[in-house]
Amino acid sequence: MSEYPVWVNGVPESFLPVSDRGLAYGDGLFETVRVAGGKPTLADYHWRRLQRSCHQLGIAVDIERLLEEVDAFLLDNRAGDGVLKVMITRGSGGRGYNPEGCLSSRRILSLHPLPSRSRDPGVHGARVKLCQMRLGRSALAGLKHLNRLEQVLARSEWQGDAYDEGLLCDFAGNLVEGTMSNLFVVTHEGALVTPDLSFHGVAGVCRDFIMEFARHRGMAVKVQSVPRGLDVAEVFLCNSVNGVWPVIEYEGREWEIGPLTVQIRDCVLEEFNA
Incomplete structure (x- = not known):
């Protein structure tokens, strides 16, 4: 089990199938989002980049569903200040580089504490x-x-x-x-x-x-x-x-x-x- 909260496709889960293309080929992308008072910061910038990146990689993602899951995930885990990691993989498929057969992408959310250097950013050089x-x-x-x-x-x-x-x-x-x-x-x-x-x-x-x-x-x-x-x-x-x-x-x-x-x-x- 994971030592920090993880959701996969909208439900609490800390395991991935070995067939996931993110594991096999790095076939996916991620956003690392600072959370303050339970809310994502620079959120519009993150979600715009995520959509642009998914489009460039040809990975389908339902952004409205993802954002609903993000809100529910942060609320369920009583997030205060921390780091939200959002990973989108192409999902599971057969062996080989050809992505044909990947029917749906996979959405992975995890919540982490702020690194010590981030709790008072910019004060120390x-x-x-x-x-x-x-x-x-x-x-x-x-x-x-x-x-x-x-x-x-x-x-x-x-x-x-x-x-x-x-x-x-x-x-x-x-x-x-x-x-x-x-x-x-x-x-x-x-x-x-x-x-x-x-x-x-x-x-x-x-x-x-x-x-x-x-x-x-x-x-x-x-x-x-x-x-x-x-x-x-x-x-x-x-x-x-x-x-x-x-x-x-x-x-x-x-x-x-x-x-x-x-x-x-x-x-x-x-x-x-x-």
Whole structure:
């Protein structure tokens, strides 16, 4: 039995058939949603991305039914603050890559406590290393699909608390993302820059929220290559659980937590607490 609440297709269950294609091939996707006061945060961003990803992978999902199950799951488990993981797999099918015969997708919900670093997000800065793992080009760039082996191998490059996060480059040597986060930098001219994820990485919902917030306030926002040397004024990471995480040390260089990072951090915190 699972040590945390799990529902499969709308009922309490902690087992999956070995024929599930999510297990066999990583054939599915997931969302990791911060829950505050029993409610999903950045919910519209998560559900829009989930629907886009399902469409791109050709996985049918009844979004209204899923959201009803999410509400019932959080209510039934008296969720306060925590992390909701939503997985959609193509379902069960025969051996082999051909998905023909998968009659219905599978919806898996689980509830977890907030990581300690997420309970007071943005207060403490992150010490970050450059990972040796490199991200290759992918036709599935941007999707949060179930095959995350690149991130698993990158995260295995350090143990203990020497670092809080690791950054990954592409094979051209440009920074793409963290093992569990998206990257933003603030240039010396004050522009907000995030790496282009057209060919690698996961397009996070917190990243989308931050870019939308910044543009609505007239900030210069650029999506472009970010060299790993990071000759910039401010650096921060983000994801939908931790919020904004200021980088204070990377490859022997230290940064102060800058004013634009603070402004964006506070906006995300307000959204979490809305």
